[in-house]
Amino acid sequence: MERRSGALASLRAANRKLVVDALRARGMASRAELARATGLSRSTISTIVGDLIEAGLAVERDAADLDGESHAGRPPVMVSLDTSAGLALGVDFGHRHLRVAVSDLAHTVLAEKWSELDVDHSATEGLDLAAEFVEQVLAEAGADRNRVIGVVMGLPAPIDRATGTVQDSSILPGWVGVDAAAEASARLGLPVEVENDANLGALAELVWGAAKGRSDVFYIKVSTGIGGGIIAGGRLQHGVGGTAGEIGHTRLLPDGPVCRCGNRGCLETIASSRAIANLLSESRREEVSARDVLDLAKAGDSAAQRLIADSGQALGLAIANLCNLLNPEAVIVGGDLSGAGDLLLAPMREAVLRNGIPSAVKDLAIATGVLGERAEMLGALALVMHEAERFQAPALIAEGAA
Ligand SMILES: [Zn+2]
Structure with a gap:
């Protein structure tokens, strides 16, 4: 009995x-x-x-x-x-920004803050500011830090899963060799998990954005670097070491430019917003930023438009190969270059259809993300909701309470 x-x-x-x-x-x-x-x-x-x-x-x-x-x-x-069931904290470090938010487990953002950051900020400066912002959003939301069940910090850098340290990164130079999770945990007095920014973008678009209601999605972030996040069967795929989805290092040109990963001719060296801005800077003989490329293209500059179209084609080729392997139902394009809209997406679609096997790409939806610069921060919150086994809510799993 x-x-x-x-x-x-x-x-x-x-x-x-x-x-x-x-x-x-x-x-x-x-x-x-x-x-x-x-x-x-x-x-x-x-x-x-x-x-x-x-x-x-x-x-x-x-x-x-x-x-x-x-x-x-x-x-x-x-x-x-209910709010009493637990809270999630999301911290997102970009190339030049910091965003912090607190939400309840019903996906309502209770308070958020953001600030620009110097590109060459040190990890210490960044983490100190993040700790300050966390205090501020908790106070603004009237939230008790004891109810926080998970803190996720997004970084646009490869993280060594075994040691937790930020690997060589030209995107966050001040963070190389830093044990980001441990440093953040010590400052916040809460356990912090670090996650790649593109993975977080993928999850955010799944929960709140352009991929809502779908279960098999590839998210590609095209910014200074190119990253990707794979959602399969409704779950974010990390791979054994956490690097699943690194489409930016698909090699397209065997003798192409040297990439920050050490290889040659990676997609990122051809199609990232930095690669395009560098090419346009050369031809115009003046410094051109990624933002300038978009503005010039929209104003009808044919060189800027051509470079964005070439980027779309290269991205489309890599995506076609990925579709043959994973057969997603949608590809969501985020990051700053997604602001080019159809200038980027039309040649991308064409290349996907031309290079993928018909059964893998004929019904594929390709769309831009809808969450913009908030995507990674929202994804950090979404990870806490989605990965229940990583972020347990003591009140909710009380055995025998039911
Ligand atoms: Zn590479």
Whole structure:
């Protein structure tokens, strides 16, 4: 009898975890959606949701109130996790910016702050400012730091998974050799996980942006460098060492320019916004920034337009190869060069269709991301919601509480 009730309790805890994880991943859901997502019966869902609400860990919300639109008939009652269930902190370091935000597990950003940063800032300066911003967003949100269940910090640099240190990077030169996670944890007094920025962009577009509702997506960030994030079966793919998705180092020209990775002719050396800006600087005999390339192209400058189109073609070739391997349903293009819109995407589409096998690319959606400069910060928050086993919420997994 004892054993049977023990088995029952662990089944209840497992079911509760399924429901909580589904709520974390979705932000909010109706009871019917939860039943579909978890495979549990409507009555089991009702019991678990009732228990979570009674414990103050979940709340009911009216769908009509949330989107401000009137629904035909009675809108479904939505359920989301309450602020008391836990909070997520996201920190995003870019080439020249810092963003910090706090959100609840219902995907509501409660407060955020950002600042420009000197490109050559040191890791110490950057981390001190991040710690200051974390205090400020927590205060602004009226949030208790004890309820933070996860802090994710995005960096545009390769991270050595074994040692946690930032590898050689021309994008964050002041961070090389720094154990970013340990340094940040010490300053914040909270465990911090470091994640590649393109992986975070992928997750953000999946949860909040252009890939919402999809499950197999490739996100490509085309900026100073080129990175990528793979979502397969609704999950971010890290690979064994954390470098999955590094499409920027696909070799396209065997005798091409030397890349920061040590190889020659990588996609990044041909198609990144820095590569294009360098080429245009040479031909114009004046310093041209990535921003200038976009402005010139939009103003009709044929050299700038040509370089962006060439970049789109090269990206399309690499993406076609990737599609043959992974067969995603959508490719979302982010990073500063995505601001070129169809100047970049039209030649990219053409190259994907020409070089991919038809079954892999004929129905592929290619679109620009919609989250812009906030993508990586939102992705840092989304990682806390999505990877429940990495970021456990003590209140939510209390065994036998259901
Ligand atoms: Zn390379």
